[in-house]
Structure formats: structure tokens, C-alpha cells
Amino acid sequence: MRSSAGQSPERSSLARADAILACFDDAHPTMSLPAIVAATGLPKTTVHRAIEKLLELGWLEQQRINGAIGHGRDRYAVGRRLFEIATLAHLRTDLREAALPYMEDLYEATHETIHLAVLDGVHVLYAEKISGHRRITDLSRVGGRMPSHCTAVGKALLAFGPPEAVDAVIAEGLDPRTRTTITSPVKLRAELEAIRLEGVAYDREECDIGMACVAAPLFGPDSTCVGAMSITGPARVLRLDRLAPAVRTAALSASRALRTRVE
Structure with missing residues (x-):
């Protein structure tokens, strides 16, 4: 051997x-x-x-x-x-349990699909998912990975994460998944700056044609970004501007709950 x-x-x-x-x-x-x-x-x-x-x-x-x-x-x-x-992992026992009640609130309010994700290298790793009434892509299954540069959760994680994470994603290459995927490093950095100012990130059919998403970051006790929560649904019916305050509020509440759990 x-x-x-x-x-x-x-x-x-x-x-x-x-x-x-x-x-x-x-x-x-x-x-x-x-x-x-x-x-x-x-x-x-x-x-x-x-x-x-x-x-x-x-x-x-x-x-x-x-x-x-x-x-x-x-x-x-x-x-x-x-x-x-895997069910014993820190990710599931702390972050998931802190976020799940607020994910359920978002689901009850919207009946759309709710995601919880973390950054894993240049990809996002989906830690939890509540499926909505309308069927959407199966690409975001729990335990699945997707490119971070074209997902709302990924952009939220990159915007509030360390600069070297953004550098790694750009070095890997911004491959287009659809015609609206951001493939320019300059445009990606500009969007991440806008996300930092607004507090929410968007995916407008950048990952999957016909799907849209809005996401907000979750923060741990040391104020580092540890995850992101999102609402996903059909682009033709989802009003991202109206859903942004709800997902931002849910993410902030989950962040407070996470700090309480680990302090």
C-alpha cells in the first residue's frame, strides 16, 4: 500500500x-x-x-x-x-437550532422556500431548508453545495466575510450559470459593497433561470458572519424588495439567539 x-x-x-x-x-x-x-x-x-x-x-x-x-x-x-x-456537528447543534424558529416564521409568512447556508471554501453549503408550496430547484438540498458568487446566500456570506474569501472566489473563476450571472471581478466587488450597505443580497436568476432569492447574514458572538438565511421562489412572482426587510429581521433575530446559545 x-x-x-x-x-x-x-x-x-x-x-x-x-x-x-x-x-x-x-x-x-x-x-x-x-x-x-x-x-x-x-x-x-x-x-x-x-x-x-x-x-x-x-x-x-x-x-x-x-x-x-x-x-x-x-x-x-x-x-x-x-x-x-453529521447531525452532531457544531453547525447543526448551534447555528441551525438558533436559526430554525425564525426560518419557520419566514415560511409561515411567505410559504416560499427558506434556506440556511454557510461558506465552505468557494461554495456555499446548505445547512437547512424548508421547502415552500411551489416546487423549486433541488440543487439546494441540505448538505449540497453551490457556487457562492451567483447565490444570494453566497453573496451575503462573501460581503460580510473576510476579504480573502472574495479573493479565493475570484481566483477560482466566476463561471456563468445563466446569462445574468456576475462574471466580472469588478462588478462582483461593487455588488458586495452594495450588499454591505443595504444588509441584504439578491439573486435575480443568476444561479437558476426562473428563480430569485433574497438573503441576509447571520453573525456569531464575535460579530463574524457565520451563515446566511434566504427566501427563494419563482422570479415572476417574488417581490424581493418587499421580502428584504423580513429576511433581514429574521437573520438579526437568529444572530441574537445564536449569541445567547454560545455565550
Whole structure:
């Protein structure tokens, strides 16, 4: 079993496990052994041994196709054990629980979809979601990631986060998802400055055609931005200007509740 220079076998094993788990995303909720080998670039025997251990730990689950076993026909999915562990994360026990009552208030007032997200590198990670009466995109599932530069929650997090986070997003490239996505670093920085002044961020069909969103930041005890809350719905009916005060008030209330929880 080959290990990278300077890495112990245990650390190398964890790196391989992480590489395998990173193969799964919204587009690939299940994967075959050959697909995992191709995605990781690791030897087939190494991946097979790692998968056997991950199955034993409950970090992966096996799904058999038509009862067939082996020969690349089995598919794998992220296991329930990882979900159980994730529910204990600080993100869910503090930020989520502080924000959820105010998310529910927003839902009752609007019956639109309400999101809670945090910044994860150059992406936003959705920590909670209350689905509205109207069906919208499934891209914002809990645990899912989206680019931060074209989402309202992402822009709120960038506007009130550290400057290096904005630099990292721009360095990564402002890929267009729709014709209205901001792809200019100058325009993005100007919008983030406007968000800091107004206290809310908008997504006007920048992430998904037909969808609009308004978001506001949540702050922790040390006044750092720790999350963002949003209202999302069809662009043709959502009045973002009317919803902005509501989401800003809810985010401020959640921030106060979070400070109370952790002080």
C-alpha cells in the first residue's frame, strides 16, 4: 500500500477514504467500483480494499443491481453512519437550532422556500431548508453545495466575510450559470459593497433561470458572519424588495439567539 511522502499509513488511508467519499455529489449519488477508480485515479485493488472498510464502518452502503454481485455491477452510496455523525456537528447543534424558529416564521409568512447556508471554501453549503408550496430547484438540498458568487446566500456570506474569501472566489473563476450571472471581478466587488450597505443580497436568476432569492447574514458572538438565511421562489412572482426587510429581521433575530446559545 503506497503512501505519500511524509504521511503515515493511517493518514494515507484517511486521505484515500476522503478521496472516495468526495466522488459522490448531486450528479453522482451512487457510483460503481470502476467509476470510483476512474474518478480517484487510485489502483483498483486499493479502492476495493478501502470500499470494503468503508462498508464495514457504515460510511458507504452497497446497492446491488438485479441481485447481481460483483463484476462492477454493485453500486455504492454514502452510508447512514455519516449522516448520523453529521447531525452532531457544531453547525447543526448551534447555528441551525438558533436559526430554525425564525426560518419557520419566514415560511409561515411567505410559504416560499427558506434556506440556511454557510461558506465552505468557494461554495456555499446548505445547512437547512424548508421547502415552500411551489416546487423549486433541488440543487439546494441540505448538505449540497453551490457556487457562492451567483447565490444570494453566497453573496451575503462573501460581503460580510473576510476579504480573502472574495479573493479565493475570484481566483477560482466566476463561471456563468445563466446569462445574468456576475462574471466580472469588478462588478462582483461593487455588488458586495452594495450588499454591505443595504444588509441584504439578491439573486435575480443568476444561479437558476426562473428563480430569485433574497438573503441576509447571520453573525456569531464575535460579530463574524457565520451563515446566511434566504427566501427563494419563482422570479415572476417574488417581490424581493418587499421580502428584504423580513429576511433581514429574521437573520438579526437568529444572530441574537445564536449569541445567547454560545455565550
